[in-house]
Amino acid sequence: MRAAATPPWADVRDPAGAGRVADRHRASLDGDTTADVVVVGAGATGLWTAYYLLEADPAIDVLVVDASTVGEGASSRTTGWCAARFPVATETLASRYGAAAARELRAALRDTVVEVGGVTAAEEIACDFAYGGHLVLARTPAQSARLAEAVASARRWDDEVEPLDADEAGTHLRAAGTRTAAWTPDSARVQPRALATGLARVVEQRGVRVAERTRVLRVSPRAVVTDQGTVRCRHVVHATGATPPGVPGTGRAGAATDAVAIATEPLPAPVWHELGLAHGTTFSVASRRAVHGHRSADDRLVLTARAGAPAPSGAHARLRAALVDLFPSLATRAVTHAWRWPLDVARDGYASVGVDPAAGLAWTHGHAEDGTALANLAGRTLADLLTGTSSALTRLPWVGHRSPAWPPGPAATAMLTAAAWRAAWSDRTEQPASRPRTSRG
Numbered sequence: 001m002r003a004a005a006t007p008p009w010a011d012v013r014d015p016a017g018a019g020r021v022a023d024r025h026r027a028s029l030d031g032d033t034t035a036d037v038v039v040v041g042a043g044a045t046g047l048w049t050a051y052y053l054l055e056a057d058p059a060i061d062v063l064v065v066d067a068s069t070v071g072e073g074a075s076s077r078t079t080g081w082c083a084a085r086f087p088v089a090t091e092t093l094a095s096r097y098g099a100a101a102a103r104e105l106r107a108a109l110r111d112t113v114v115e116v117g118g119v120t121a122a123e124e125i126a127c128d129f130a131y132g133g134h135l136v137l138a139r140t141p142a143q144s145a146r147l148a149e150a151v152a153s154a155r156r157w158d159d160e161v162e163p164l165d166a167d168e169a170g171t172h173l174r175a176a177g178t179r180t181a182a183w184t185p186d187s188a189r190v191q192p193r194a195l196a197t198g199l200a201r202v203v204e205q206r207g208v209r210v211a212e213r214t215r216v217l218r219v220s221p222r223a224v225v226t227d228q229g230t231v232r233c234r235h236v237v238h239a240t241g242a243t244p245p246g247v248p249g250t251g252r253a254g255a256a257t258d259a260v261a262i263a264t265e266p267l268p269a270p271v272w273h274e275l276g277l278a279h280g281t282t283f284s285v286a287s288r289r290a291v292h293g294h295r296s297a298d299d300r301l302v303l304t305a306r307a308g309a310p311a312p313s314g315a316h317a318r319l320r321a322a323l324v325d326l327f328p329s330l331a332t333r334a335v336t337h338a339w340r341w342p343l344d345v346a347r348d349g350y351a352s353v354g355v356d357p358a359a360g361l362a363w364t365h366g367h368a369e370d371g372t373a374l375a376n377l378a379g380r381t382l383a384d385l386l387t388g389t390s391s392a393l394t395r396l397p398w399v400g401h402r403s404p405a406w407p408p409g410p411a412a413t414a415m416l417t418a419a420a421w422r423a424a425w426s427d428r429t430e431q432p433a434s435r436p437r438t439s440r441g
Helices: 044-056 090-097 099-122 141-156 192-205 269-275 315-326 368-386 410-430
Strands: 033-040 062-065 081-083 134-138 162-165 180-184 187-189 209-211 216-220 223-226 229-238 254-264 282-285 291-295 301-308 335-346 352-356 361-365
Touching (some): 033 044, 044 192, 062 192, 062 229, 081 099, 099 368, 134 141, 141 180, 254 410, 301 410, 315 335
Parallel strands (some): 033 062, 062 209, 134 282, 229 361
Antiparallel strands (some): 162 180, 216 223, 254 335, 282 291, 352 361
């Protein structure tokens, strides 16, 4: 059986409606119109922004437009790791913005995981949100040394983290070759497609208009030109992440590299008893090109990794090899889904959020693998910025950060691909000679 090229939750059912989510399409924009705020992109970031704008002021007229449909973009193809993470190290933030600012961002990220869980519960969004913490595994001496440094760093910034030996790690997850590990409570699992469709339902009930199959052609000051009409507005929020690769007028600073993921068939209870991974717990390997994983609500094991730009042929096969290397007992289990999606990566690695008052343009870029939590933090921050609210969020160090532009076209692709190959080469050289080398790039 050939693996499906979509996530297993691609046709998840919405308890609030009939039929598959993919069948519940909304109308396109019907000619010219007006709005206070136009949000470009009906993924997690755009929908969280609409949600918090209405929380701040229920009278704001918000229109969300998307070239496809709610829940069809990159934010719904991620594996739903909602964690207190940021794409660059806290020390890097501190060196540029100061220790106090870096510490405030760490606290905001920890709060974000709780915020997502609280809102999904309060709004009755059935998206399989489950707290379980995050486990990082070290399987080579170099990984153990790197993980020890990461634990020491996390504690300096008030993060709760517990170093573990191999036996202690086995109480969370029994993976082959584990030497040391670290566990933090600041992580949860969420089903991203159901989160997006649930958020769309909630904001529509509050008066937000959502127009699907409406492609934005250009963003100009106070106007959004689409293939279905022009919208005059006070503010535009560019919230498309890595898809599409950019819209004229948005000043997008990111470039796209691919992530790949696989999901096994649903595994029976005895297998999960052997592996020891609880619902809600996520994990990763402390390699240069980290592999992340979790147990889905329907008991699949899901693995993902950054692959390059674009993902090279055989990337899914290499991820399957990594799965078996971690869990040899799964060698005979079927991989039923194998998919990919683009990650929005800034040239300097930073995620950023901001508003240009003169142009009426708000934006957020560079979420990379950390988008599930950063989408919520970005939505709350953008709502404060757009409503003129001075808050702790608007003073965080990622607000107003400007990443340098990527070179055009093939040059950016070459740089991203080279970075992926360097990470893969480092991982191969760090493997002990006694372990077969299962990855070749």
